Amino acid sequence: MKIIAIDREGAEHSLEGRDGWTVMEILRNAGLPIEAECGGACACATCHVYVDEAWFDRLPPRSEFETEMLDMATAYEPNSRLSCQITCAAGLDGLRVTIAPE
Template structure:
């Protein structure tokens, strides 16, 4: 299991043991993280699972693919560290990953 921390907008921290191969979004939904709506179920067809990757993890997580970049156009308050959590796959090299949920979703 890989350690994942999701910080809700209100500061509440969700410390999750995430299965490798799952996505940040799947883990957020399973753990009822507020602000992660995931309306499309992880199909990269909405922007309701938008998160900010913690600065310490941006290089390790990598840049969004073109389709994800297009969907981020629909997100609210996009920042340089914005990603769609459905597109971040959990892997051993992401052990300790921290992401933050924005104040509101699209």
């Protein structure tokens, strides 16, 4: 499966997703500037991404923890997600995410 990631300069990156990995891990492994300070524990909101509108409703919904942690994201938009809370799966081939501003 592919994940399309758009960095803070607007450049598009086509990344190979891995079943069971989180999108945060895929972004970090690709060397993209995702902070993910807490290492994927849904505890810091520094892996914040915007999910392409076409994809947003196709993702499993946010957990209550993620909703609360997004309170700590500085540039919230309705399509905000924490990428450590999105797990790669076959149905997500082509998922498009944009890394939120720092």
